[in-house]
Amino acid sequence: xxxxxxxxxxxxxxxxxxxxxxxxxxxxxxxxxxxxxxxxxxxxxxxxxxxxxxxxxxxxxxxxxxxxxxxxxxxxxxxxxxxxxxxxxxxxxxxxxxxxxxxxxxxxxxxxxxxxxxxxxxxxxxxxxxxxxxxxxxxxxxxxxxxxxxxxxxxxxxxxxxxxxxxxxxxxxxxxxxxxxxxxxxxxxxxxxxxxxxxxxxxxxxxxxxxxxxxxxxxxxxxxxxxxxxxxxxxxxxxxxxxxxxxxxxxxxxxxxxxxxxxxxxxxxxxxxxxxxxxxxxxxxxxxxxxxxxxxxxxxxxxxxxxxxxxxxxxxxxxxxxxxxxxxxxxxxxxxxxxxxxxxxxxxxxxxxxxxxxxxxxxxxxxxxxxxxxxxxxxxxxxxx
Amino acid sequence: xxxxxxxxxxxxxxxxxxxxxxxxxxxxxxxxxxxxxxxxxxxxxxxxxxxxxxxxxxxxxxxxxxxxxxxxxxxxxxxxxxxxxxxxxxxxxxxxxxxxxxxxxxxxxxxxxxxxxxxxxxxxxxxxxxxxxxxxxxxxxxxxxxxxxxxxxxxxxxxxxxxxxxxxxxxxxxxxxxxxxxxxxxxxxxxxxxxxxxxxxxxxxxxxxxxxxxxxxxxxxxxxxxxxxxxxxxxxxxxxxxxxxxxxxxxxxxxxxxxxxxxxxxxxxxxxxxxxxxxxxxxxxxxxxxxxxxxxxxxxxxxxxxxxxxxxxxxxxxxxxxxxxxxxxxxxxxxxxxxxxxxxxxxxxxxxxxxxxxxxxxxxxxxxxxxxxxxxxxxxxxxxxxxxxxxxxxxxxxxxxxxxxxxxxxxxxxxxxxxxxxxxxxxxxxxxxxxxxxxxxxxxxxxxxxxxxxxxxxxxxxxxxxxxxxxxxxxxxxxxxxxxxxxxxxxxxxxxxxxxxxxxxxx
Numbered sequence: 001x002x003x004x005x006x007x008x009x010x011x012x013x014x015x016x017x018x019x020x021x022x023x024x025x026x027x028x029x030x031x032x033x034x035x036x037x038x039x040x041x042x043x044x045x046x047x048x049x050x051x052x053x054x055x056x057x058x059x060x061x062x063x064x065x066x067x068x069x070x071x072x073x074x075x076x077x078x079x080x081x082x083x084x085x086x087x088x089x090x091x092x093x094x095x096x097x098x099x100x101x102x103x104x105x106x107x108x109x110x111x112x113x114x115x116x117x118x119x120x121x122x123x124x125x126x127x128x129x130x131x132x133x134x135x136x137x138x139x140x141x142x143x144x145x146x147x148x149x150x151x152x153x154x155x156x157x158x159x160x161x162x163x164x165x166x167x168x169x170x171x172x173x174x175x176x177x178x179x180x181x182x183x184x185x186x187x188x189x190x191x192x193x194x195x196x197x198x199x200x201x202x203x204x205x206x207x208x209x210x211x212x213x214x215x216x217x218x219x220x221x222x223x224x225x226x227x228x229x230x231x232x233x234x235x236x237x238x239x240x241x242x243x244x245x246x247x248x249x250x251x252x253x254x255x256x257x258x259x260x261x262x263x264x265x266x267x268x269x270x271x272x273x274x275x276x277x278x279x280x281x282x283x284x285x286x287x288x289x290x291x292x293x294x295x296x297x298x299x300x301x302x303x304x305x306x307x308x309x310x311x312x313x314x315x316x317x318x319x320x321x322x323x324x325x326x327x328x329x330x331x332x333x334x335x336x337x338x339x340x341x342x343x344x345x346x347x348x349x350x351x352x353x354x355x356x357x358x359x360x361x362x363x364x365x366x367x368x369x370x371x372x373x374x375x376x377x378x379x380x381x382x383x384x385x
Numbered sequence: 386x387x388x389x390x391x392x393x394x395x396x397x398x399x400x401x402x403x404x405x406x407x408x409x410x411x412x413x414x415x416x417x418x419x420x421x422x423x424x425x426x427x428x429x430x431x432x433x434x435x436x437x438x439x440x441x442x443x444x445x446x447x448x449x450x451x452x453x454x455x456x457x458x459x460x461x462x463x464x465x466x467x468x469x470x471x472x473x474x475x476x477x478x479x480x481x482x483x484x485x486x487x488x489x490x491x492x493x494x495x496x497x498x499x500x501x502x503x504x505x506x507x508x509x510x511x512x513x514x515x516x517x518x519x520x521x522x523x524x525x526x527x528x529x530x531x532x533x534x535x536x537x538x539x540x541x542x543x544x545x546x547x548x549x550x551x552x553x554x555x556x557x558x559x560x561x562x563x564x565x566x567x568x569x570x571x572x573x574x575x576x577x578x579x580x581x582x583x584x585x586x587x588x589x590x591x592x593x594x595x596x597x598x599x600x601x602x603x604x605x606x607x608x609x610x611x612x613x614x615x616x617x618x619x620x621x622x623x624x625x626x627x628x629x630x631x632x633x634x635x636x637x638x639x640x641x642x643x644x645x646x647x648x649x650x651x652x653x654x655x656x657x658x659x660x661x662x663x664x665x666x667x668x669x670x671x672x673x674x675x676x677x678x679x680x681x682x683x684x685x686x687x688x689x690x691x692x693x694x695x696x697x698x699x700x701x702x703x704x705x706x707x708x709x710x711x712x713x714x715x716x717x718x719x720x721x722x723x724x725x726x727x728x729x730x731x732x733x734x735x736x737x738x739x740x741x742x743x744x745x746x747x748x749x750x751x752x753x754x755x756x757x758x759x760x761x762x763x764x765x766x767x768x769x770x771x772x773x774x775x776x777x778x779x780x781x782x783x784x785x786x787x788x789x790x791x792x793x794x795x796x797x798x799x800x801x802x803x804x805x806x807x808x809x810x811x812x813x814x815x816x817x818x819x820x821x822x823x824x825x826x827x828x829x830x831x832x833x834x835x836x837x838x839x840x841x842x843x844x845x846x847x848x849x850x851x852x853x854x855x856x857x858x859x860x861x862x863x864x865x866x867x868x869x870x871x872x873x874x875x876x877x878x879x880x881x882x883x884x885x886x887x888x889x890x891x892x
Contacts, residue, residue, distance in 0.1 A: 030892065033824035036816070037892070046820035051809050054545065054568070055593060060640055061545025061568040062522025063491045215822055224492070225874030226469065238489055242516035243538030243561050252568075253544075258640040263713065286714040325666055336713045338638065339667050365825035 025179050025375050027186055028080040032210040033366045035072065042073045045135070047214050048223050049254055059136065060252045062241075063222045067214075067254055070135040071149070074206035077187040082207025083368060084183065085200065090173050090376035091157060093119055093164030098374075099204070101381045102128040102156070105367050108301030109211060114269060114309020118156075119164030126275070127309050132298050135209035136255055142307045144261055144292045145281045149208055150201035167197055174200065179375035207368070213297050214254075216363035222254070229360055236357025239350045245321075246340045247354065256296035256361065262338045263290040266306050266320065267328035274330055275308060286336045300359045314355045322346050416787060418772045420729040423791035426687055428616075428646065428799070447548045447571045448525040449803035452476055452494055464488045464497065464509075471495060473523075479507035479531070487511075490521040490546075493806070499530030499554075506555065511536030518559065521546050525803070529553050539565050540579070543572075548803055552576045561664075562588045563605070566595075568641075571801045575599050583662060584669050585610035586627070589617055591641040594799045597622065606663040607632050607672065608654075611683070613641045616799040622652045629672040630657040630696065635682035636668055637706060637715030644683035648793055649691060654678060656695040671711045673698045673740055680722045682706050689728035689793050693735060693759070699743060700735035700777075701727070705764030724768040726788050732759040732777055746780040815882030818875065819890070823883065826869070829892050836866055842888050852884035853877070 031043035038044055052066040059068025074082075085091060086099045102116045102124075103109045109131040111117075116124035126142050134140070140152035156162040157170065174180045175194045184195045187203060218237075220228035229237065241248040252258045261278045263286075268274060278290040291307050305311040311320065320328065324343040329335050346354075374380050452474040458467045460482020467477045474494040481502050486509070488497065497519070499507035509518045509531060516538040519528060525548045532555040533540040540556040543549055543566035550572070556563040556579045563579035566572050567590040575598045579586035586602035587609045589595050595617040602608040608624035610632040611617045624630040631654055633647045654677045663670030672679060675698035680686050682705055693700040706712050706720035714720075736743065736758025746763070747755045755778055762769075762781035770788035826834035827841070845852040857880055859869035872880065 030828070033828075034821055035824075036820050046817045048814075048817055048821055050817065051807065051814070053547070053807075055570055055591065056641060058640060060591075062543075063545070064493075064522065064524075065545045065568075215825065220874040222491070223874065224876065228874050234489075238487055238520060239516065241520060241544060242487075243542055243565070244516040248544065252640070260638050260640055262638065282716055284714050284716065336711075337666055338713070339636070341666065342664055365822075 024373070025084070025183060027077040027183055029076050031076050032079060032368070034212050034214075035210065037076065042075050043079060043210070045070060045072045045212060047212075048219075049214065059255065060258055062253060065254055068136045068138075071205065071209045072135060074202075074209065075187065077183075078203050078206040079210050080207075081183050081187040082203035082205070084371055084374055085203055086207050086368075087370050087380050088374035088376050089378045089381055090177070090374070091163060091165060091170065093166070093169065095376070095378050096381075097163050098381045099156070100370065102162075103131045104381075105370060108132070108298050108364075110302040112303070114304050116162070118159065118162040122161040122164075124156075124159070124161050126307050127304070129294060130298060130302050131208055131211050132213040133211070133255055133295055135212065137257075137259060139259055139292055142291045143278045143281045149205035150198070153201045153204050170200065171195060171197060173376070177375055183375065210366070211368065212366055213363045215365045216297070217360045218357075219254075219363070221360075230356070232353055232356045233360045234357075236353035236355070236360075239346065239354050240357050244344045245346060245350070245354065246342065246344070247321075249340045250293045250338070251296050256299075257293045260293055261287055261290040262293050263287060263335050264341060265289060265326050265329040265335050265337050267310050268308055269310050272308055274333065277307070288333075289335050296358060297361050298364065300362050301364070314358055315351065318346075318351045318354050322351060415775050416773075417775075418787075418791050420689075420772070420791040424789060425795035426648075426726065426790045426793040428648075428793070428796035443797055444800040444802060446550065447573055447800055447803055448496070448527050448550050449494070449548065449805075452496065458484075458507075460484075468495060468497075481505035481507055483508045483510050485510055485512060485515065487515050487517055488519045490519070490523045490526055493524045495521075495523055495525075496527035496529070497531065498527070499532070501530050506530065506532040508532040508534065509536075510534055511559065513537060516560075517542050520544065521549070524548055524806075527551075531555075533557075533559050533563075536560050539563070540582075541565070543567055543569050545569055547571055549573070554578075556586075557581050562586075563602075564588070565590060566592055568592065570594055571804070572596075573598075573800065577601075580604040582606070583664060584667055585632070588612065589614050591639060592617075594801055596620075596798050596800055603627060604659060606659075606661055606667075606669045608657065610634060610669070611644060611647050612636055613639050613644055614647075615643070615645045617646070618648045618650070618796070618798055620648070620650045620652060623655075624652055625655040625657065626659050627657045628659050628661040628663070628674040629669065629676040629679050630654040630693075631678045632669075632672075633678075633680045633683035633686045634668065635706075635718050635720075637682075637713050637718045637720075639715075642715070642718045644686075646685045646799075647683060648687045648689070648796065649678060650687070650689040650793055652691045654691055654693045654696065654700075658695070658697050666711065668712065671709055673702075675699070675738065676702055677735060678702070680704070680725055681709060681712075682718065682720050682722055684719070684723040685726070686722070686724075687726045687728065687793055688730060689726075690730060692731045692733075694731070694733035695737075696735045697738040698736060698740055698758070699761045700730075700732045700759040701761070703760070703762040703764075703766055703769075703782075705766075708763050721765045721767065722769075723766065724770075725762075725766055725785075726769070726790075727760065727771040727774075727782075727785070728788065728791060728793070729773055729776075735759050736761075736778065743780065747778075750780045750783065752778065752780065811878065811882040812886065814879055815884075815886035818879060818883040819886045822872070823887060827887075829890060834867065835869060836863065838887060838890060845884070846888055849881060849884040849888055852888065853880040856880055856884070 035043035052064045054066040102111045116128045140146040146152040217228045279288040454475045476496045518533045519541045527550045536559040540559040540563045545568040547570045558581040563586045565588045571594045578601045582605035585607035586605040597619045608627040608630045612634045661674045677693045677696035677700040759777035760779040771785040856872040861868040
């Protein structure tokens, strides 16, 4: 019975299929850079950080500190299927947007915009976070409302302000595509039947966890090569981790985030209403205006900055912190500002050095390769536009 | 600021009052225990395959055997220059003199040892311009015999270094924290004299297995603070004229969520009445000046054998997050101080000028006319216990049980023997470097940024050293590929290991 149903769906799909011939697409049998294919045929991350330890295995601390526990163990097929999905506009409601529209490899896996622009030109409300090193994260979105990459995926896919799709339309369009049916079968060989939403989310998560950036000049310094950082960058590192600036108290190495919710009191761009952030998710008035601490890896590649793009460049962000506690909090609003938000009175030179140091966190060695064509036959979203 | 920590107490006070009227009446029988007899607290720390010493063995050193390589820094020279030049496993002796610098240590087994001559020390002077005196992230770090003054950030700050020893230092007027190891495991902070610090003189943050002993801390906002840390013993310290003496806190919003198993014993906690000069918004700015010991949301804190006297608000305050006005919230942190254990202490003349809210609590507890206050508890504190409670003036501890032990004699310390460095086989390192770095540009048989590994194998199969040498100083070999960036940041041994690994991969 089930077998018949599958055949029927397959026949329907073939009849209605458009775009390139299914045989044009194959999935890679090798793991992405940085991953070892184990005897079990899955991809596991390998990094020098695995030679270090961290307190309570939390992956937080100083230079030679291990990373937090991470997601890996997907098959090369699943990862490569995720890559096709990631770049395919068929995932959006009107076939114009892919994940890569807002997480563009040419723009630090973000989009270079203050706030993302969704379907029909909608303002998505917040900035697209970079996807670098999401394999190590436990919370997703600026307000930390999802606890897995799979759960995160439903946010943009089905938001009317973002990709504007529906669960039914997404499954219908993928199941109606013979290439995708074949590729999903390859990636999920033990699951018979039509493509499921969980398979889609798994494949996207598999691809996203391959986006690893741990080979910056800072990392070389960590692993023992003092000359990897310039004098200015080392000065910047020392200001960054000093207890005057206190940047590293929340942007904690090695990922440069401690993944906590912090109430910073950053301004909104002119004309934008105050964003309560995590308060709405956790129903905690004390977390009004709280957002997840973002990673600073590849930060020089992802301007503008803040949850809503209030800052055009990195120097602007550092200057904001240097202007003192609460300098942009709206009048008549009480926020429980984070205790590390102080009045550091850094000199202009120290501010410059921090910006210099942040530039040493850039590493895009493992940037993914966008496919030239995608199985839907839709034109892939253009990179860097 | 005073009001911050105990706002909302009045509501609680009314509730206690009702309890007094209708509940208890008459004098309780005295239950008297001897702390020289009876069971001993066994501690909360169970070593888990870490090669820990058997309980009872005193550990005096955690940083391992002293290195034999010694360099000397003289007045007028740079300590940092010596650190930079030092191989791991070096003692840097710093001669008396004045050094204006920030010293950072990002490698293992470095010891910075001041030489004291006729009372003259090596002085690190930040002149109120420099941020921190010492920043370390390396393991097995030791700092001894230094004098540190006039820094704006911290005196000595650790970020994730394990097995640290910080002793015999004099730190004054040096910013936010005097000594602040953070995210470290297995450390000793002892025999330091720390004063004039705008937050905690000694602050153990998010760290495990710690001994803080024999320090003299004074004239600071907080004396010794154990925050979001586990298995810490704080003993034999002289803690005086701070706003708050000893603190065991859970600060919400940190990535490590609890404070568990802290022993405060045999300390002198005396006259901690200094006006609170904590920075606005800092956690400690909410401490009522005049607090001997403050427990906020920490679990399993044992208080034993201390002399706690002349702290004008209270000898001990036990509270939770809800009663602290300037404390944020964290759904992942338990806001209550669970299982506080108060054993025998000498408590004299505390609470002689306490705050209004505490007076209300005393009244509610039926302590009409009390002129002192030794222990006050606001907020839930489930599972707590006390012995010989009749000797203290208390408010809010009526529901504490009798402890089923009277002392901590069996818990000598929570330190671990020096953990030998992890052995990493060259082959393993070669594989990880190959996968973690080389594969960004090279695949086995395809064209990427660099040529395929198969091609490299054909060229170097019998010559791994040649390949190791090439990657240190690559030259442009192929017109159709970009020149390879040098991999000289890898040490020679690692370069050879990765070359050998690359030459044998098969896919």
